[in-house]
Amino acid sequence: MAEILVGTCSWTDPALVASGWYPAGKRDAEGRLRHYATRFPVVEVDSTYYGMPSLRNSVLWAQRTPPGFRFDVKAFSLLTGHPTRAAALPADLRPPGDPTRVRADAGLLREVWQRFSSALEPLRTSGRLGTLLFQFPPWLAPGPRAEQLVEEYTGRAEGWPVAVEFRHPGWWKAEQQAATVRLLGSLGTAAVAVDTAQGLPASVPPVTAVTAPRLAVVRFHGRSTTWGSTAPGSKVENYRHTYTEAELAPWASRVREMSRQADSVHVLFNNCCADASVRAAEAMQRTLEKAAPSMVGGIG
Structure with a gap:
C-alpha cells in the first residue's frame, strides 16, 4: 500500500524555534531534529538552495533520525538557473573580482553538481534521501528552450530521485498540462503539486x-494575497498563512488519489510564521488518518 508522509519545509526556521514548539532541553541542533523526527516522517531541507550542503551535516542528519525518515533536499540555486551570490559558492570556485552574481558556465555547473551530490551521499546510502527538489524560477515559461533547460538541469542528477516544481503558472494551464506531464514523465521526474492563493x-x-x-510531492505555500510579490520585505508575507481544516480537507482527498498512482506521496508545508507549518502538518495528518490511517506514515 502506498505511504503518505507529511512534514514541513524546514525544522530550523528561526520563527519555528522561537515559537516554543520545541520542548525545553531539545532546542539545540541535535535536539531539534531528534524531536522533529518523533512527530513527522519527512522534512524538506531548504538551506541547500541558499548554500552548498556539507558532508558532515548529512552524516549527522542520518545519525539523528530513525530508519524510514526522509529528507527532501532542495537543489542549490545555481543548479536550477536562479541568480546565485558568489559568496554562496565554495571559496575556490568563486570568480575573481567578487562579482555580485555568478555566471554559470558548463564547467562550473559540473563541479557544483559533483560537490553537491557528494555531500548528500550519506543520506542516499542510509536510505534517508526522499528526493532532490528542483524548483525552477518564475520566469521560466514553457516552450522548447525551457524544456531543453529542464532536461539539461535535471539530467545532471541522473540516477538520483528528482522532483520538479514550476513557479511559472503556464506549465500547468489547461492547454499546457498534457505537454508538461509528458516532459516530466519522459525524464522520470516527479511533478510537484502546489497550493497557493488563486x-x-x-x-x-x-x-x-x-x-x-x-x-x-505536494507543497503548501499558504494562501497569501501577496504571493509572487518581489517588493522589499515581501518574502515572509508571501508565505504567511494559517491553514484551516476546511482548507485542507479537499486536499486530503487529492492526496489519497495521488497515493493510488505513486508508491509514496510527500506532503510538505511551507507556510509561515511561528509554528504555522507544523500545526498545518499536524492538521493534515489528522485529516488523512480519519479516512485511511494505515496510509499515513509515521516514525515511532
Missing part, C-alpha cells in the same frame, strides 16, 4: 499530476 498573476494551478510511479 486568482493572482503568479498563481500556479493546483494540478495533482503524478508523473513518476515512485513518488508524488
Whole structure:
C-alpha cells in the first residue's frame, strides 16, 4: 500500500524555534531534529538552495533520525538557473573580482553538481534521501528552450530521485498540462503539486499530476494575497498563512488519489510564521488518518 508522509519545509526556521514548539532541553541542533523526527516522517531541507550542503551535516542528519525518515533536499540555486551570490559558492570556485552574481558556465555547473551530490551521499546510502527538489524560477515559461533547460538541469542528477516544481503558472494551464506531464514523465521526474492563493498573476494551478510511479510531492505555500510579490520585505508575507481544516480537507482527498498512482506521496508545508507549518502538518495528518490511517506514515 502506498505511504503518505507529511512534514514541513524546514525544522530550523528561526520563527519555528522561537515559537516554543520545541520542548525545553531539545532546542539545540541535535535536539531539534531528534524531536522533529518523533512527530513527522519527512522534512524538506531548504538551506541547500541558499548554500552548498556539507558532508558532515548529512552524516549527522542520518545519525539523528530513525530508519524510514526522509529528507527532501532542495537543489542549490545555481543548479536550477536562479541568480546565485558568489559568496554562496565554495571559496575556490568563486570568480575573481567578487562579482555580485555568478555566471554559470558548463564547467562550473559540473563541479557544483559533483560537490553537491557528494555531500548528500550519506543520506542516499542510509536510505534517508526522499528526493532532490528542483524548483525552477518564475520566469521560466514553457516552450522548447525551457524544456531543453529542464532536461539539461535535471539530467545532471541522473540516477538520483528528482522532483520538479514550476513557479511559472503556464506549465500547468489547461492547454499546457498534457505537454508538461509528458516532459516530466519522459525524464522520470516527479511533478510537484502546489497550493497557493488563486486568482493572482503568479498563481500556479493546483494540478495533482503524478508523473513518476515512485513518488508524488505536494507543497503548501499558504494562501497569501501577496504571493509572487518581489517588493522589499515581501518574502515572509508571501508565505504567511494559517491553514484551516476546511482548507485542507479537499486536499486530503487529492492526496489519497495521488497515493493510488505513486508508491509514496510527500506532503510538505511551507507556510509561515511561528509554528504555522507544523500545526498545518499536524492538521493534515489528522485529516488523512480519519479516512485511511494505515496510509499515513509515521516514525515511532
